[in-house]
Amino acid sequence: MSFESLNLSAPILKALSACGYTAPTPIQAQSIPLALEGKDLIGSAQTGTGKTASFVLPALQRLLVPSEARGKGPRVLVLTPTRELATQVTDAVRNYGKFMRVRSGHILGGMPYRDQMDLLSRPVDFIVGTPGRLIDHLERRSLNLSRLELLILDEADRMLDMGFSEDIDRIAAACPENRQTLLFTATMDDAMAKIAARLLTDPVRVAIEGKQAEKLHIEERLHVTDDMRHKNRLLQHLISDVNLTKAIIFSATKKDADQIASELYSQGHAAAALHGDMSQGARNRTIYNMRRGKVRLLVATDVAARGLDVSGISHVINFDLPKFAEDYVHRIGRTGRAGATGVAISFCSMNEVAYLDRIERYTGKSLEQHVIPGLEPSRPLRRVNSGPGGKKGRPSFDPRKKSFGAKGGRPGAPGGKPGFGRREQQVVVEYRRGGRRDGSAGSAR
Numbered sequence: 001m002s003f004e005s006l007n008l009s010a011p012i013l014k015a016l017s018a019c020g021y022t023a024p025t026p027i028q029a030q031s032i033p034l035a036l037e038g039k040d041l042i043g044s045a046q047t048g049t050g051k052t053a054s055f056v057l058p059a060l061q062r063l064l065v066p067s068e069a070r071g072k073g074p075r076v077l078v079l080t081p082t083r084e085l086a087t088q089v090t091d092a093v094r095n096y097g098k099f100m101r102v103r104s105g106h107i108l109g110g111m112p113y114r115d116q117m118d119l120l121s122r123p124v125d126f127i128v129g130t131p132g133r134l135i136d137h138l139e140r141r142s143l144n145l146s147r148l149e150l151l152i153l154d155e156a157d158r159m160l161d162m163g164f165s166e167d168i169d170r171i172a173a174a175c176p177e178n179r180q181t182l183l184f185t186a187t188m189d190d191a192m193a194k195i196a197a198r199l200l201t202d203p204v205r206v207a208i209e210g211k212q213a214e215k216l217h218i219e220e221r222l223h224v225t226d227d228m229r230h231k232n233r234l235l236q237h238l239i240s241d242v243n244l245t246k247a248i249i250f251s252a253t254k255k256d257a258d259q260i261a262s263e264l265y266s267q268g269h270a271a272a273a274l275h276g277d278m279s280q281g282a283r284n285r286t287i288y289n290m291r292r293g294k295v296r297l298l299v300a301t302d303v304a305a306r307g308l309d310v311s312g313i314s315h316v317i318n319f320d321l322p323k324f325a326e327d328y329v330h331r332i333g334r335t336g337r338a339g340a341t342g343v344a345i346s347f348c349s350m351n352e353v354a355y356l357d358r359i360e361r362y363t364g365k366s367l368e369q370h371v372i373p374g375l376e377p378s379r380p381l382r383r384v385n386s387g388p389g390g391k392k393g394r395p396s397f398d399p400r401k402k403s404f405g406a407k408g409g410r411p412g413a414p415g416g417k418p419g420f421g422r423r424e425q426q427v428v429v430e431y432r433r434g435g436r437r438d439g440s441a442g443s444a445r
Helices: 010-018 026-036 051-063 083-096 113-120 131-140 156-161 165-173 190-199 228-239 254-266 280-291 325-332 350-363 422-433
Strands: 041-045 076-079 104-107 126-129 150-153 180-185 204-208 217-224 247-250 271-274 297-300 315-318 341-348
Touching: 010 051, 010 083, 026 041, 026 051, 026 180, 026 204, 041 051, 051 076, 051 083, 051 126, 051 150, 051 180, 076 131, 076 165, 083 104, 083 126, 083 280, 104 113, 104 131, 113 131, 126 131, 131 165, 150 165, 156 165, 156 180, 156 190, 165 190, 180 190, 228 254, 228 315, 228 341, 254 271, 254 297, 271 280, 315 325, 325 341, 325 350, 341 350
Parallel strands: 041 180, 041 204, 076 126, 076 150, 104 126, 150 180, 217 341, 247 297, 247 315, 271 297, 315 341
Antiparallel strands: none
16 A cells, blocks of 8 residues: 555655655554544554554645634644654654645643744644643633644543543533544553543544554563662663664653763763753753764653654663553664664563563563673562463462572662561562552652
């Protein structure tokens, strides 16, 4: 199948050709014709499958027909969970619409209001925005959605995770009832089904799963870690690999991202942090510097897992495992893109076993453990689940012994005194009871 067979206009086909695209991905091939017919749509597919073009292309096609409604508000509105993803969608609009006369822009938190007010004060075709700032403009009455024709929710599952459900409802309520709505998500659960029922009318479902999804060429490795010192030693070894050209190192918190990036920079590495507490300008500069090769090691929270598109990422290192299994897939999807190969390395300590179990159940496969000579863990990783299927059994160690085999020093650490540390006790108790708590610290995004 070619893009020509999707009945897209000549200016759009010319732009796709200029971008080097010849054939649509499975999600594009199925979604675009339905969207062009004006149907409400639920598209579910994993990262790296081409979801952005699945809604940008039919939206641009719609804009070739002049609007019958008067006013200054946008005809197309895309909601995204993060500023990075909004920027990526905006870039796609400009690239695919480069041979059209489309007035577009983004409305993001952390950016000056003046430029946004100027954008909205004149007729505009295509707006991409984050929910919080869009709500601000609705309350200021600087955003008018009365002539909106197409509402698109990109990565809707992430927006729900981030607590934007009420904002989404308020924005949708400000749109005409006869609008077309497209919803794209990596996961489809009860919460997603409820919001789809509220916002969409007789939607068609397009699901690209399993064999149909684009296979990423990623080698996945697991390293068992004892403590923070052990993690840092492993990281130092991995980043010294000459085959690591560019890497994203994921940490659980913003504070850790800053600290790790600062330490790497002081050691002479071209490293920088990326997280939600940075201004949009600082984040844009960091991403720009990585694209230019000025940053080799990007230490990021999950704010960068979705929407960050930088070519040449050879490695992804999960310094901390993600709390949600879906985030693991989005993280490692930053490498192995566009047919290239990549390496995804995950560290896992005893208090992260629950996260590892979730990841393996979600992906349906076990992560292969690797050991670096001289950096071996002092104790094996104790698992309760027998594998990706999640069948529970008895722990392979005896809690009554109150020891992981360590000797002398801090409980639970290499050379530690016999006995469980507080976190290790909580892991064993909750696993035996089948509880949800795992004793690990939560992540700040």
